[in-house]
Amino acid sequence: MTDVNDATPARGQGGGGDGPLGPVVAGLNALGSVWIIAIMLLICADITMRTLFNAPIAGVAEMVAFSIVGIVFLQLAHTLRSGALTRSDLLLTLVARRSERAARFMRALFNLTGAALLALTFWYFVPVLAKAWTNPERNFMGNPGFFVIPTWPLYALMAIGMAATVLQYLASAWANLKGRRP
Amino acid sequence: MTGLEIGFASIVVMLILIYSGLHVAITLMLVSFVGVWMIRDNPDMAAKLMVAAFKDSISDYLFGVVPLFVLMGLVVSVAGIGRDTFDVAQQAFRKILGGLGVATVAANAIFAAITGISIASAAVFTKVAVPEMRRHGYTPHFSVGVVAGSAVLGMLIPPSLLFILYGVLTEQSVGDLFIAGVIPGLVLAMTYGLGIVAMGRWAPGFIGGTTVSTDDMPTMSFGEMAAKLAPIVILVALVLGGIYGGIFTPTEAGAAGAAGALIIAIVKRRLGWRDFWQVLVQTGHTTASICFLIMGASLYSRMLALSGMPGWLGDTVLGAGFGVNGVVIAMILIMVLLGTILDSASIMLLVLPIAVPILIGLQVDLIWLGVIAILAVEIGLLTPPFGLAVYVIKSTLGPDTDITLGQIFKGAAPFALMMALVLALVFIFPSLATALL
Amino acid sequence: QETLNLTVATGHPAVFLWVKHIGETFIPTVNAELAKTGEVEIEWNEAYGGTLVKLGAEAQSLQDGLIDVGQAMGVFDPAKMGILNMTYAMPFGPTDAKLVTEAAEHALMSSEGFLDQLADATGAVYIGGGIAIDGYNIATTTPLKTRADMAGVKISGAGPNLSWLDGTDAVGVQGSYVSFYNDIKTGVSDGLIGWITANAPAKIWEVAPYYNKVDFGAMYVGGLAVSKDRWDGFSDTTKEAFRVAAQAYQDAYFEEQNARIEGSTQAMLDGGGEIVEFDEAEKQAWIENMANPSSAWMEAARARGEPVDEIMAAYVAYLSDAGFTFTRNYIEE
Numbered sequence: 001m002t003d004v005n006d007a008t009p010a011r012g013q014g015g016g017g018d019g020p021l022g023p024v025v026a027g028l029n030a031l032g033s034v035w036i037i038a039i040m041l042l043i044c045a046d047i048t049m050r051t052l053f054n055a056p057i058a059g060v061a062e063m064v065a066f067s068i069v070g071i072v073f074l075q076l077a078h079t080l081r082s083g084a085l086t087r088s089d090l091l092l093t094l095v096a097r098r099s100e101r102a103a104r105f106m107r108a109l110f111n112l113t114g115a116a117l118l119a120l121t122f123w124y125f126v127p128v129l130a131k132a133w134t135n136p137e138r139n140f141m142g143n144p145g146f147f148v149i150p151t152w153p154l155y156a157l158m159a160i161g162m163a164a165t166v167l168q169y170l171a172s173a174w175a176n177l178k179g180r181r182p
Numbered sequence: 183m184t185g186l187e188i189g190f191a192s193i194v195v196m197l198i199l200i201y202s203g204l205h206v207a208i209t210l211m212l213v214s215f216v217g218v219w220m221i222r223d224n225p226d227m228a229a230k231l232m233v234a235a236f237k238d239s240i241s242d243y244l245f246g247v248v249p250l251f252v253l254m255g256l257v258v259s260v261a262g263i264g265r266d267t268f269d270v271a272q273q274a275f276r277k278i279l280g281g282l283g284v285a286t287v288a289a290n291a292i293f294a295a296i297t298g299i300s301i302a303s304a305a306v307f308t309k310v311a312v313p314e315m316r317r318h319g320y321t322p323h324f325s326v327g328v329v330a331g332s333a334v335l336g337m338l339i340p341p342s343l344l345f346i347l348y349g350v351l352t353e354q355s356v357g358d359l360f361i362a363g364v365i366p367g368l369v370l371a372m373t374y375g376l377g378i379v380a381m382g383r384w385a386p387g388f389i390g391g392t393t394v395s396t397d398d399m400p401t402m403s404f405g406e407m408a409a410k411l412a413p414i415v416i417l418v419a420l421v422l423g424g425i426y427g428g429i430f431t432p433t434e435a436g437a438a439g440a441a442g443a444l445i446i447a448i449v450k451r452r453l454g455w456r457d458f459w460q461v462l463v464q465t466g467h468t469t470a471s472i473c474f475l476i477m478g479a480s481l482y483s484r485m486l487a488l489s490g491m492p493g494w495l496g497d498t499v500l501g502a503g504f505g506v507n508g509v510v511i512a513m514i515l516i517m518v519l520l521g522t523i524l525d526s527a528s529i530m531l532l533v534l535p536i537a538v539p540i541l542i543g544l545q546v547d548l549i550w551l552g553v554i555a556i557l558a559v560e561i562g563l564l565t566p567p568f569g570l571a572v573y574v575i576k577s578t579l580g581p582d583t584d585i586t587l588g589q590i591f592k593g594a595a596p597f598a599l600m601m602a603l604v605l606a607l608v609f610i611f612p613s614l615a616t617a618l619l
Numbered sequence: 620q621e622t623l624n625l626t627v628a629t630g631h632p633a634v635f636l637w638v639k640h641i642g643e644t645f646i647p648t649v650n651a652e653l654a655k656t657g658e659v660e661i662e663w664n665e666a667y668g669g670t671l672v673k674l675g676a677e678a679q680s681l682q683d684g685l686i687d688v689g690q691a692m693g694v695f696d697p698a699k700m701g702i703l704n705m706t707y708a709m710p711f712g713p714t715d716a717k718l719v720t721e722a723a724e725h726a727l728m729s730s731e732g733f734l735d736q737l738a739d740a741t742g743a744v745y746i747g748g749g750i751a752i753d754g755y756n757i758a759t760t761t762p763l764k765t766r767a768d769m770a771g772v773k774i775s776g777a778g779p780n781l782s783w784l785d786g787t788d789a790v791g792v793q794g795s796y797v798s799f800y801n802d803i804k805t806g807v808s809d810g811l812i813g814w815i816t817a818n819a820p821a822k823i824w825e826v827a828p829y830y831n832k833v834d835f836g837a838m839y840v841g842g843l844a845v846s847k848d849r850w851d852g853f854s855d856t857t858k859e860a861f862r863v864a865a866q867a868y869q870d871a872y873f874e875e876q877n878a879r880i881e882g883s884t885q886a887m888l889d890g891g892g893e894i895v896e897f898d899e900a901e902k903q904a905w906i907e908n909m910a911n912p913s914s915a916w917m918e919a920a921r922a923r924g925e926p927v928d929e930i931m932a933a934y935v936a937y938l939s940d941a942g943f944t945f946t947r948n949y950i951e952e
């Protein structure tokens with residue numbers, strides 16, 4: 001059997017020493033993982049019901065469209081934490097050969113940039129969430145009479161995911177500055 | 183600065199930031215945010231556009247099945263189904279230098295018949311083929327380069343989401359487009375195969391794969407080979423049969439394939455709980471990483487739309503009064519250039535509405551043009567700085583891999599060149615696309 | 620002279636008639652109207668086909684000020700613009716797209732102050748230019764004349780259209796024109812709910828040759844809209860120019876649509892397609908047995924505080940004056 005240890009997470013930039021953030025981020029990630037399996041089962045159930053019983057499940061398209069966004073935001077912070085967000089290591093590696101400190105400083109700066117950008121988005125996103133919560137009549141996916149799902153639970157998950165990612169970026173930057181990551 | 187200048191300046195800034203090591207998705211978002219702010223002189227609006235991109239860029243059934251295709255690939259890999267398959271391929275191609283590369287291309291051509299998205303092919307074969315090729319002594323850059331290159335087949339051989347999008351944008355029959363993609367897809371697969379064999383002969387250092395001496399390897403019996411191949415054959419039959427037997431759609435095939443792979447792995451007792459959980463975690467990482475990139479790319483292409491750059495390109499280049507061939511070549515060049523910085527769908531959305539009316543006026547065969555356009559935009563999957571197939575491979579390899587982005591781009595480069603060659607062939611011999619119609 | 624920079628964007632690409640005539644008719648007419656007084660000139664930035672706003676996000680983008688001009692469409696944005704979906708909630712209506720549009724726009728405007736209320740709630744000002752999709756029917760692999768013919772037949776359609784299949788034993792499969800052809804070809808479904816000018820470019824008859832005239836009716840989808848903040852800043856002459864252009868847009872749309880319906884029908888017949896007339900008595904039985912298609916939609920509109928009863932009464936009355944009566948009284952059940 002091939003080993004999946006290369007997939008083992010949490011050896012990343014913020015790993016350890018950051019209090020409750022680690023478990024929270026891992027918990028959100030686990031929720032997203034279970035959700036992926038749920039989507040698989042939902043689509044398989046739809047195929048089965050349609051083919052064998054002439055009774056497809058209404059709203060699968062909406063539920064899948066809803067879910068993928070939720071899954072991505074639940075898992076974003078953990079993806080960042082484990083170092084799986086795509087970046088080019090070329091210059092960072094070259095700089096690190098000359099000066100460890102300079103490379104760490106660059107990483108910290110990049111992590112702070114990520115934190116700032118997502119914090120800004122979060123700031124502008126909260127009113128959207130508030131509106132979806134107070135006015136669900138105009139904030140849903142689907143069609144009345146066929147299938148309807150309100151958007152506020154999704155927006156709430158997105159906001160949580162964004163907040164967790166901002167904190168993870170900050171924790172990673174802190175770890176860079178403290179020298180825990182080259 | 184005019185919108186146009188901001189559009190061009192954004193490319194330079196993006197290049198610098200990406201190569202400096204800022205996360206690619208963050209780079210795209212930051213550059214777009216500042217770009218929109220400058221174009222509209224309104225930071226408020228720039229932030230709202232970013233929120234819109236977060237909310238609706240990936241909110242679609244199509245993206246919803248991305249994790250399921252990734253999951254299928256990881257299960258095939260972790261349950262050793264991929265390894266078994268490649269052991270047999272190694273046996274079959276043992277006389278050829280680069281044989282596993284050829285096997286990967288062939289396997290991708292088959293997988294292309296069950297997936298409509300190249301992301302899926304890239305994720306699946308990164309897990310299935312790359313470890314096996316490296317185990318057999320191939321160089322890291324060649325191992326990933328083959329996977330990146332042959333992932334393109336997923337969009338050329340039907341079903342293909344890009345052909346569907348092209349059909350919608352140009353009012354052409356999707357059925358005709360699918361048929362038109364078959365021969366060019368097979369020609370591309372063969373070109374890759376020949377190219378690999380040629381590299382094996384004239385540039386063996388580039389591909390490696392020579393450390394395993396094949397002569398003294400024990401020969402597998404026919405029964406052994408059949409036993410090793412059975413799981414993958416069952417899985418492919420399940421998915422192909424399901425699609426072409428009308429049980430499920432190519433999109434739903436992600437779910438059916440993932441479930442099928444899980445069942446096979448469990449029946450063969452090759453998937454414990456711990457492995458299963460690790461597979462799920464990594465599925466999530468690849469999905470989140472790719473989808474976050476797509477959000478960034480979507481935002482960036484919206485910024486470009488606001489800057490007026492695509493319209494300017496269309497008016498000045500496509501409308502310069504060239505003949506038919508001149509306009510088609512200009513369209514190809516624009517698509518390949520935009521392919522360095524944008525995702526395939528965005529390029530088609532930006533360029534085709536400008537190019538197609540001009541080309542209809544020149545009485546171009548729009549089915550042939552569709553094949554040309556798909557080939558041109560798919561080259562962008564392999565070219566830096568924004569090459570989605572390369573990014574999928576990088577994130578599927580996981581954070582602890584020793585393979586860098588630069589190595590993947592390097593390994594993919596010969597395949598991008600071979601794509602350009604096939605593109606030229608379809609351009610010169612239109613019957614490659616239209617013969618089956 | 621004042622110069623305005625306006626961004627017009629849609630989720631659909633310009634192959635859709637309702638987008639094509641924004642660039643071909645609406646914008647030139649606005650420019651021509653404004654040129655008469657010369658007070659205002661507009662620099663247009665056009666971004667169609669989802670390059671700037673995703674399909675269904677147009678109203679939100681107008682509200683956010685990301686775009687200035689766009690489309691207010693009920694069927695693609697049921698949450699924000701659900702009230703524009705009135706004809707989808709009233710199937711088996713008239714097949715004349717222009718009549719349906721007139722009735723719908725009349726109904727929206729007849730309720731005093733309603734369009735202002737909608738603009739306040741959504742940030743999008745409806746300026747007219749309403750359009751409708753040509754009549755919906757069912758294309759299938761086997762001819763459908765009776766409800767018995769429909770039993771067990773899998774029919775693809777967008778979510779809200781599938782509700783219309785209630786009252787028959789047909790099986791609704793959710794999908795869109797992006798997937799219809801392939802789904803029918805492989806056998807995932809046996810047909811689709813659609814309209815002829817969309818079937819034609821996709822050559823749907825290659826896989827589903829029977830075009831069964833069940834006559835769900837033409838469906839009003841919405842009209843043109845301007846961001847409320849922008850609109851409030853327009854002078855009266857500018858507003859008038861936009862309204863005149865919206866009317867010209869509507870006229871051009873219907874003119875080309877009529878030509879396309881004829882051309883598409885001919886293309887289908889030439890391509891081996893066949894028109895099947897659905898039995899009238901069977902259709903009445905179907906309509907009787909269908910779960911009320913209006914009630915959930917009206918409930919949703921009431922929840923949004925919209926005067927839906929008044930609007931629907933005006934819609935039905937307008938059609939009645941024009942000589943069309945629904946065989947079932949959906950709204951008073």
Ligand code: NA
Pocket residue numbers: 293294295296297298299335336337338339340341342
């Ligand atoms: Na394919």
Ligand code: NA
Pocket residue numbers: 521522523524561562563564565566567568569570
């Ligand atoms: Na590229």
